[in-house]
Amino acid sequence: MKFQVNGSEVFASTGGRPFDKNKPLIIFVHGSGLTHMTWVLQTRYFAFHGYSVLALDLPGHGLSSGESLKSIEEMADWVSDVIDSVGFKEASLVGHSQGCLVTIECAARNPNKIKSLSLMGGAGAIPMNPELLSLAENNDPKAVDLMMDWAHGPAGHFGGHPVPGLYHINTGGMLAKSRTIKNTLGVDFRACDNYKNGFEAAKKIKIPTLSILATGDKMCPVKEGKKLADLIDGSVVEIIDNCGHMMLLEEADRVLKVLKQFILKNYPSK
Amino acid sequence: MTDKKNKATDPKTYKFDTLSLHAGYQPHKNAGSRQVPIYQTTSYLFDDVDHAAALFNLERGGHIYSRISNPTVAVLEERVASLEGGTAALATSSGMSAIFLTVMTLCEAGDHLVVSSQLYGGTVNLFRLTLPKFGIKCTFVKPRDTEGFKKAIQKNTKGIFGELVGNPGNELMNMPEISKIAHDAGIPLIVDATYQTPYLCRPFEHGADIVVHSLTKWMAGHGSSMAGILVEGGNFDWMQNDKFPTMTTPYEGYHGLSFAEEFGPTAFTMKARAEGMRDFGPCLSPQNAWNVLQGIETLSVRMKKHCSNAEEMVKYLLGHESVAWVSHPSVPDHPDHELAKKLLPNGRGSMIAFGIKGGKDAGVAFINNVKLASHLANVGDTRTLVIHPASGTHSQMDEATLKFAGLSHDMIRLSVGIEDIDDIKNDFEVGFRAAKKPRLVSNQ
Numbered sequence: 001m002k003f004q005v006n007g008s009e010v011f012a013s014t015g016g017r018p019f020d021k022n023k024p025l026i027i028f029v030h031g032s033g034l035t036h037m038t039w040v041l042q043t044r045y046f047a048f049h050g051y052s053v054l055a056l057d058l059p060g061h062g063l064s065s066g067e068s069l070k071s072i073e074e075m076a077d078w079v080s081d082v083i084d085s086v087g088f089k090e091a092s093l094v095g096h097s098q099g100c101l102v103t104i105e106c107a108a109r110n111p112n113k114i115k116s117l118s119l120m121g122g123a124g125a126i127p128m129n130p131e132l133l134s135l136a137e138n139n140d141p142k143a144v145d146l147m148m149d150w151a152h153g154p155a156g157h158f159g160g161h162p163v164p165g166l167y168h169i170n171t172g173g174m175l176a177k178s179r180t181i182k183n184t185l186g187v188d189f190r191a192c193d194n195y196k197n198g199f200e201a202a203k204k205i206k207i208p209t210l211s212i213l214a215t216g217d218k219m220c221p222v223k224e225g226k227k228l229a230d231l232i233d234g235s236v237v238e239i240i241d242n243c244g245h246m247m248l249l250e251e252a253d254r255v256l257k258v259l260k261q262f263i264l265k266n267y268p269s270k
Numbered sequence: 271m272t273d274k275k276n277k278a279t280d281p282k283t284y285k286f287d288t289l290s291l292h293a294g295y296q297p298h299k300n301a302g303s304r305q306v307p308i309y310q311t312t313s314y315l316f317d318d319v320d321h322a323a324a325l326f327n328l329e330r331g332g333h334i335y336s337r338i339s340n341p342t343v344a345v346l347e348e349r350v351a352s353l354e355g356g357t358a359a360l361a362t363s364s365g366m367s368a369i370f371l372t373v374m375t376l377c378e379a380g381d382h383l384v385v386s387s388q389l390y391g392g393t394v395n396l397f398r399l400t401l402p403k404f405g406i407k408c409t410f411v412k413p414r415d416t417e418g419f420k421k422a423i424q425k426n427t428k429g430i431f432g433e434l435v436g437n438p439g440n441e442l443m444n445m446p447e448i449s450k451i452a453h454d455a456g457i458p459l460i461v462d463a464t465y466q467t468p469y470l471c472r473p474f475e476h477g478a479d480i481v482v483h484s485l486t487k488w489m490a491g492h493g494s495s496m497a498g499i500l501v502e503g504g505n506f507d508w509m510q511n512d513k514f515p516t517m518t519t520p521y522e523g524y525h526g527l528s529f530a531e532e533f534g535p536t537a538f539t540m541k542a543r544a545e546g547m548r549d550f551g552p553c554l555s556p557q558n559a560w561n562v563l564q565g566i567e568t569l570s571v572r573m574k575k576h577c578s579n580a581e582e583m584v585k586y587l588l589g590h591e592s593v594a595w596v597s598h599p600s601v602p603d604h605p606d607h608e609l610a611k612k613l614l615p616n617g618r619g620s621m622i623a624f625g626i627k628g629g630k631d632a633g634v635a636f637i638n639n640v641k642l643a644s645h646l647a648n649v650g651d652t653r654t655l656v657i658h659p660a661s662g663t664h665s666q667m668d669e670a671t672l673k674f675a676g677l678s679h680d681m682i683r684l685s686v687g688i689e690d691i692d693d694i695k696n697d698f699e700v701g702f703r704a705a706k707k708p709r710l711v712s713n714q
Binding site: 011013016017018035037040041044048129132135142146148149157158159160161162163164165166167169171174175177178242252253256 | 279281282294296298299323324328330331332333339352357359361503505509524527531532534535540
């Protein structure tokens with residue numbers, strides 16, 4: 001659905017069901033340069049099982065208008081504004097990669113508004129490889145190819161998409177190339193590289209938090225994810241083996257199973 | 271020279287030959303079986319009713335019923351998508367059903383397509399005679415008439431379709447220019463690249479949006495199994511205009527799903543499967559999918575040999591006294607010679623059309639007397655194949671349609687195999703000798 005946030009049109013997938021203000025809200029925040037479509041194998045479940053779902057396209061990404069936000073802090077405030085704009089007082093947040101930085105910061109800034117936090121392939125900081133950052137900022141499609149290479153685990157490189165007929169690396173690559181690379185991936189990578197408040201933000205989080213990490217994740221390795229999780233009181237860590245950074249697609253069923261258990265327990269729908 | 275400084279950041283994603291052997295398959299999820307298992311089953315157990323509902327609602331991936339999807343077939347689909355540089359693919363029971371499903375996913379009654387006139391005879395009949403029964407009309411344009419494609423576009427045109435190298439006359443479509451015409455009109459370009467396989471040409475790199483193949487041909491190579499596939503490039507923006515409401519607005523057949531919003535770069539394939547395969551049902555059998563996979567494992571090795579043999583045969587035919595003309599994009603005076611260099615850098619393919627002196631009678635005698643070359647209605651086999659189109663594949667066409675399709679009565683279509691080149695030439699000598707004296711040589 002499309003709606004307005006701070007005067008700009010925003011697109012969010014509602015998971016194939018009409019948006020319902022009477023159901024608890026879950027917001028999904030995508031990773032660098034990507035779109036709402038990365039969440040298709042998680043959002044539809046929750047939308048069909050008692051939740052209102054918004055899988056956002058960040059400003060300037062996917063089907064949303066405007067320009068990309070330049071810092072993680074701006075993105076965190078924008079997610080908070082999304083909650084207000086759709087008439088809710090609270091939400092559960094789910095983030096992937098850069099989306100983890102955004103949701104951590106948002107949860108730290110809005111302790112009464114965010115009720116649970118689910119992080120996939122997250123870390124307290126995501127410093128960028130300088131060459132990858134330079135390629136993205138210079139609009140070089142090689143940046144996308146590199147990201148797809150590093151983001152998929154050994155098994156994901158062969159394929160084996162859970163949806164019959166889809167090929168991981170090319171689908172992800174096409175998502176990342178759907179808008180001008182320097183305006184999406186380039187801006188996002190710079191925002192990740194600049195963000196230094198992740199560990200401090202984590203210390204302020206007092207809500208139920210889940211970290212899903214993957215053994216083959218080169219971009220946010222398990223030890224970095226655990227370092228972050230250790231700073232959040234009572235946080236739960238689940239590790240998916242034989243999988244890379246794109247766990248939400250590479251091992252969609254296993255990720256959904258863990259996410260379901262966590263959200264149904266900590267943020268139940270009526 | 272390669273800059274060594276950049277090598278560490280060169281993507282290490284698998285390349286063509288590796289993908290031909292491995293893409294789409296993970297042994298650790300299949301009992302460690304090194305070879306792709308054949309899932310010879312109609313249907314798949316649900317864990318519980320919630321799981322069943324999740325699969326039907328497209329909440330999660332998986333298999334329900336082998337008409338819609340099958341694990342062995344899915345490996346083939348991913349493998350071809352990876353080789354083409356596409357996002358997704360849907361395998362079908364034949365190349366014709368891949369074309370049919372593509373059209374039915376794209377069009378509704380009242381819609382129109384612009385179609386290259388030089389196509390396989392069965393495809394011509396589909397567009398000329400069968401699709402009008404569904405209310406879908408077509409305008410045919412000669413493949414080299416690039417401007418003609420533009421002029422033929424109407425308000426209700428939903429796509430341009432053509433074979434990259436037309437069957438059987440070897441005329442090339444100027445894919446980069448025609449794709450621009452299509453995209454300026456907000457419609458996709460659909461290319462049948464059966465003759466090329468992704469080893470010779472990856473049409474998405476030249477502007478195509480959807481690629482179809484008869485996998486029966488070079489992709490499989492062994493001539494044992496019928497199969498087809500449609501592959502999606504993932505770059506076409508279905509939401510740029512209001513021409514494709516069934517892609518961009520809530521679809522009643524799937525709980526109000528908008529394919530373009532939900533699946534973006536794989537929307538077309540998802541719709542083709544969820545609607546087209548569900549409702550029409552031309553599914554590929556797992557056994558045939560497995561057979562085709564065996565062929566794809568050696569695709570690049572075979573295509574190199576096909577192309578080198580074809581170039582040898584072109585030289586041989588050009589110098590033969592019994593041959594009136596030779597059409598192959600490698601021939602310097604072929605009208606598309608330069609375009610072929612650009613679009614087919616790895617080889618110009620193994621389809622040759624040539625005219626035999628003596629016309630129809632000589633052609634019939636030639637066909638009836640070659641022994642190694644097989645006379646049959648197929649192309650792209652590892653074995654050398656010949657046919658006389660005017661009396662075979664295109665025999666259902668009247669004289670005017672034959673002429674429009676670029677066919678003549680002296681034309682022989684040759685699909686060069688990978689046998690020893692000397693044996694193919696020796697066999698042709700027998701055919702040519704018979705063609706000189708058609709009435710004196712037995713056809714036994």
